[in-house]
Each structure stands twice: as structure tokens, then as C-alpha cells.
Amino acid sequence: MPGSLAFVLHSHLPWLRQHGVFPVGEEWLFQSWSESYLPLIRVLDGLADDGFTDVVTLGITPVLAEQMADPYLMEEFHGWLGRRQLDLRWTMSAAPASDKATLGPVWEHHWQRQAQLLEQLEGGLLDTGLVEPFARLARRGVIQLLGGPATHPYLPLMTDPALIRGQIADGLAITQSLTGIRPTGVWTPECGYRPAGRVADPSEIPLHVADDGTPTLPVSTTDLPGIEAFWAEAGVSHLVLDGPTLARAAGAPPTDWGSTARDLPRVGTPMDVLDRPVLIGDSDVAAFGRNLAVAYAVWNPTGGYPADVWYRDFHAIDMEGGYKSWRVTDTTSLIKEPYDPAAATARVADHAADFIGLLSEHIAPRPDDTCVVAAYDTELFGHWWYEGPQWLDAVVRGLAAQADVGTTTLASSLRQHPPSTSLALPESSWGWGKGHAAWVTEETRWIWREIRRAEERFSMLPGGPSRRAAWRQLTLLQASDWPFMIAREQSAQYAVERVKTHLARFEQACRGTLDPDTDLAAAHTPPASHTRPA
Incomplete structure (x- = not known):
């Protein structure tokens, strides 16, 4: 094939076990598991049964994997799903006749979906937990699993090499103990990277703060190897960083990354670095960068497919039952129309075709080692964008029906096309200003x-x-x-x-x-x- 698409999904929530229930705490876990993880398992199982391989690269942080495999939390999740169904039954029975007339069909949709989720959980997942089905899919070659440090620390600002190694060692060991797989790739937390040298000190007052909040921090006396050296010691061969990190290293001009959706770069520009992995410095560790021009077509700081008027509105919630029964309708108005699942499904097909067309347009003029990394938080698919799992399934199947683009995993891409370019990467993250501003403020x-x-x-x-x-x-x-x-x-x-x-x-x-x-x-x-x- 002329090129490939690597869907990369990053799954992370902090340690929430027995640290609150609602509105923050274990409820975060259960919402993401019911709205994203169970639907994603169903989609991937369906693709596996139809013979698909190398579909998605899935990162599950060790601290989340621990909770996904925990018997206590699985029992709590089971009870939570059941209570959600009871809440829906109460809403359906207690609503006035006018609401039943307008929202009755979507309530029935919710009821069928809740029953499906409970059946899926009770069909074996309640006993195995939610890590095992992903491990099984990895063993079948359907997905690649990424690892990470134990609790998702911000590595660029850690100064003690023993603690960095401890976080990495524990993270890889936890993933291996829960899945039987020793990860060779990682999504480094917050796409944070630091080259060799002295470490910035967030505990001190910044020397300067830019208009976008990016702090220029004094440096500590600690002089450390680059982050890639610690991963190389642990046997990790590749990691995911933010696209702008690679682009800046390749000489791309300053860019408003929030407005790059569909802004496909010309061949032969520094942005080409986003279409294949590069070696970090003089190491053997490869970095893949998010291709924001392609990925932001799905979701970006100002919109994307989930904002379509026919999709379910994330923010319009029935405060009695907690269900979302309205469609976007109009992004500028609080007046919403009832959600129509059939109409939303039709839009999924349209948007899958649109994305495939954009991807083909991007890849067509490029070499056959092109690998476009479209990376997202897993919760985008299902939790934030209710129709997201359907769209993912439609894109994978749509790509298989044509000959110019196929799906791959990062590990498969690396095996087929080993990187030949090395870059010295700058200190960076995915956050505001692509620096430390999202974690280092006067308040933190x-x-x-x-x-x-x-x-x-x-x-x-x-x-x-x-x-x-x-x-x-x-x-x-x-x-x-x-x-x-x-x-x-x-x-x-x-x-x-x-x-x-x-x-x-x-x-x-x-x-x-x-x-x-x-x-x-x-x-x-x-x-x-x-x-x-x-």
C-alpha cells in the first residue's frame, strides 16, 4: 500500500479506587468504562472475528490497568450499571406525557444499550476484568498495547534518576503482570519530553512567563540524560510524542497548531517529519509524532465531527436520570432537539468516508513508508463522542475496501520501515504553548x-x-x-x-x-x- 494509518488511543485516569464516588472519584472510571471501553471492546472483537489485524495501537496506563483488573472495582461497576438502568426506568415511568411523546424513542434506545452493556459485562468480563479482553486482542495481533510509567508522572520535571527508573520499571512490570505482554512502546505521559541536560525546576518562581502561560524556569543542578535514555535502558524501542515536537526539531516555522485541521502540508516541507518515525538524537529509540492536520479533522480546539448537529450532545443532560437524550442541534443554542440514533448513524457513514478521503489525499503524493499517526484520548470514542466507536469501526472497514491506505500499529510500522532520520528534540509537551504551562503555574x-x-x-x-x-x-x-x-x-x-x-x-x-x-x-x-x- 502507498501508506498507512496508525490509530493511537491513549487511555488514562488517575488512581480513583476508594477516593470518592460522585461527582468525582470512581464515577469517572465507570463512565469511561461503560461509554468507551465496553463499546471499544465490542468493536474490536467484531473486527477480530472478521479477520482484521493491526487495527489500533492502544495505550493503557498502568495505574488505570490496575483499576480495570481490580475485582472490587468490577463489582462496584456492575452495581453502578444496574443502578443506571433503574434510574432510567424511573425517568421513563415518572415523566409527564409530553416528555414521553418526544423522548420516548431515545429512552428506549438508552434502555436497550444499558441492557447490552450489562449483558456484555456479565458475559465474562465481570470475572476477568477489562484488561484481559484487550490483552487477548493484542495476542491475536488485532491491537498493540502501549505501556508507560506507573502513575503517569510528568517526566520532564523529575530530577532523581532512581525515581524515574522506578516509575518506568514498575509501570512496565504492572502491564506485564496484568497482560502477559512486556510493552516495547509507550505513550510518554502528557507527550512530555526533555533532552539531556539540566532539569527545569517547577518549585521555584519562573524567570519569565510568556503570554500563553509558558514559564521559563530556573534549572536545578541536576544534569540528566534525555528521557529516551531511560526508556532505552528498560527495553522500550518507540514512543509517542506531540507532532509539534518533531516539527520544531525539523525546522518548521512557528505555527498556530489549534488551526491546523485539514491544513495538509506540501510534500518536501519540514512537516514531512510527521509521516514516519525518527530516532531521538543518537539513541535507538524511535519517536512517532501526532499528525495534527489529519487528526484534528476528527476533533480539534474549535470543533470537528462530534460537533455535528445530528450527534448526541454531551452537555445536555437529564438531571433526574443523568442521561443525554438530545442531539447537538445547534452549537450556539441551549434549545435542543431529541436525539435520533438512526440519523446519527447515517452521519457516521458520511464522516467515515470524509476522513478516508482526507487521508487518501494526504498520503497519495508521499512515499510508501508514510505512516500517519492519528492519536486521541480513548474517551473521545464513546464518552465525549457517543458515535465515536461506530465511526472507528466504519473507518477501519472502509479502508479495507480500498487499496491506497491500510491500518497499522506503531510496532508493525517500525518493523516494516525502520527509521533512518535522527533528530535532536526540544523540551516539550502536548499542553499550552507545547511546554510546561499546563502543569506549572503559581497555583501549583x-x-x-x-x-x-x-x-x-x-x-x-x-x-x-x-x-x-x-x-x-x-x-x-x-x-x-x-x-x-x-x-x-x-x-x-x-x-x-x-x-x-x-x-x-x-x-x-x-x-x-x-x-x-x-x-x-x-x-x-x-x-x-x-x-x-x-
Whole structure:
């Protein structure tokens, strides 16, 4: 084939087990599992049964995988699904006649879908958990599984090489213990990258803050190898970074990345770097970059397919039953029309054909080693965009019906077309300004200071159960989610409470008064490096 498409889905939620239920906490897990993960399993199983391979590269962060395999959470999820169905029955029976006349058909759609989800869960997944079906699909060659550090820390700002190695070692060990597969590829958290040199210090006041919030930080005295060196030590051969990281390294001019949807670059420009992997510096680790011009056709900062007037509106919620029964109708109006599943399905076919056409247009003039990486959060498909799993299925099947583009995984692409270009990459992320602004603000500086103090104290702890307990709390404290939620003002108070909780538990662990199994899932035995990072 002239070229290939690599769908890459990134699955991540922080540690939520027994840390709240609603509106934040375990409810986040259950919403994503019911709206994205169960539908995705159904779609991928259908493609597998029809003989498809190399369909999707799926990253599941270890901290999420632990929860997806945890028996306690699976039982709670089962009960939550059942209660959701009861809530729907109450809504259907208690509604006035006028609502029944207009919303009755979509309520029936919800009822059938809830029954389908319960049947799917009770058909074996309740016993195996939600990791095993993805592991099975990986063993069949339908998908590739990506790994990552244990708790999704922001690696560019970590200064202790032992803790970086510990996070990586635990993450790969957790994925292997839960899936039987040792990942050779990773989605590095937040697409964060740092080259060799001194590490920026987020615990200090910035030297300068740009208009987009990007801080110029003072550097610590710590001089470390680039992030790729740590992954290479662990046996990882490839990782996913943001497209602008590679483009900047190749000499692309400053770009408003939020407006690049469908802005297909000309052949022979620095943007060509997004169409195949590159080696990072003088290492053997390959980096794949998100092709935003193609990927943003689906969803971007200003719109995309999910904003179509016929799709289900994410924000219009029945506050009694919690169901979303209206379509987008008009993105500028609060007046919504009832959701029509059949009409939405017709639009899925249109948008799948449109995306395939755009992809063919992009690939046609390029060499046959072209690999377009279309990367998204997994929750886009189903949770944020209800029709997303249908669209994914339609695109994969539509590509198979023609000869110019096929799907691939990152590992397969790397085997078929090993990279020959090396680039020195800049410090970067996917966030605001493609730097640290989404995690480092005046409001988050105290978190970074507390993390630094905890890391220093941990380095002096002797071995044993107390060290293992302290390590778990430290890694949960290092999660990139907490400063991001505060900087973005998304459930910021919850994030503050979680930071304070893990700080308090870390102190208890250091004093030997915390149960070593606190905040551990029951799905597996913790890796040895919980006791002492390599």
C-alpha cells in the first residue's frame, strides 16, 4: 500500500479506587468504562472475528490497568450499571406525557444499550476484568498495547534518576503482570519530553512567563540524560510524542497548531517529519509524532465531527436520570432537539468516508513508508463522542475496501520501515504553548515543592514494608493529573485534596504507621521495585 494509518488511543485516569464516588472519584472510571471501553471492546472483537489485524495501537496506563483488573472495582461497576438502568426506568415511568411523546424513542434506545452493556459485562468480563479482553486482542495481533510509567508522572520535571527508573520499571512490570505482554512502546505521559541536560525546576518562581502561560524556569543542578535514555535502558524501542515536537526539531516555522485541521502540508516541507518515525538524537529509540492536520479533522480546539448537529450532545443532560437524550442541534443554542440514533448513524457513514478521503489525499503524493499517526484520548470514542466507536469501526472497514491506505500499529510500522532520520528534540509537551504551562503555574508551585521534599525524604528511607508503602504514596503524589486539574480549574479542589491525602499517607508510611497495601489494587502483587526503585 502507498501508506498507512496508525490509530493511537491513549487511555488514562488517575488512581480513583476508594477516593470518592460522585461527582468525582470512581464515577469517572465507570463512565469511561461503560461509554468507551465496553463499546471499544465490542468493536474490536467484531473486527477480530472478521479477520482484521493491526487495527489500533492502544495505550493503557498502568495505574488505570490496575483499576480495570481490580475485582472490587468490577463489582462496584456492575452495581453502578444496574443502578443506571433503574434510574432510567424511573425517568421513563415518572415523566409527564409530553416528555414521553418526544423522548420516548431515545429512552428506549438508552434502555436497550444499558441492557447490552450489562449483558456484555456479565458475559465474562465481570470475572476477568477489562484488561484481559484487550490483552487477548493484542495476542491475536488485532491491537498493540502501549505501556508507560506507573502513575503517569510528568517526566520532564523529575530530577532523581532512581525515581524515574522506578516509575518506568514498575509501570512496565504492572502491564506485564496484568497482560502477559512486556510493552516495547509507550505513550510518554502528557507527550512530555526533555533532552539531556539540566532539569527545569517547577518549585521555584519562573524567570519569565510568556503570554500563553509558558514559564521559563530556573534549572536545578541536576544534569540528566534525555528521557529516551531511560526508556532505552528498560527495553522500550518507540514512543509517542506531540507532532509539534518533531516539527520544531525539523525546522518548521512557528505555527498556530489549534488551526491546523485539514491544513495538509506540501510534500518536501519540514512537516514531512510527521509521516514516519525518527530516532531521538543518537539513541535507538524511535519517536512517532501526532499528525495534527489529519487528526484534528476528527476533533480539534474549535470543533470537528462530534460537533455535528445530528450527534448526541454531551452537555445536555437529564438531571433526574443523568442521561443525554438530545442531539447537538445547534452549537450556539441551549434549545435542543431529541436525539435520533438512526440519523446519527447515517452521519457516521458520511464522516467515515470524509476522513478516508482526507487521508487518501494526504498520503497519495508521499512515499510508501508514510505512516500517519492519528492519536486521541480513548474517551473521545464513546464518552465525549457517543458515535465515536461506530465511526472507528466504519473507518477501519472502509479502508479495507480500498487499496491506497491500510491500518497499522506503531510496532508493525517500525518493523516494516525502520527509521533512518535522527533528530535532536526540544523540551516539550502536548499542553499550552507545547511546554510546561499546563502543569506549572503559581497555583501549583506548592505541589512541586511538596513533591521535591517527599522525594528527598524517600531517598533516605531504609528498605522494608514502610519503604514500599511510602513508594506507593510518592508515586501517586507524582501523578501529572493533580497539577493539571488545578491549572485547568477542572475539579481543582478534588486535586488539592488528593495531593494532601497522599502527602499525609506518605508521612504515615515514613513513620511505619500505614498499611503497606493502602492504595494498592487487589488484582496483582506489587512489583519488587515498589520496595526499592532500581
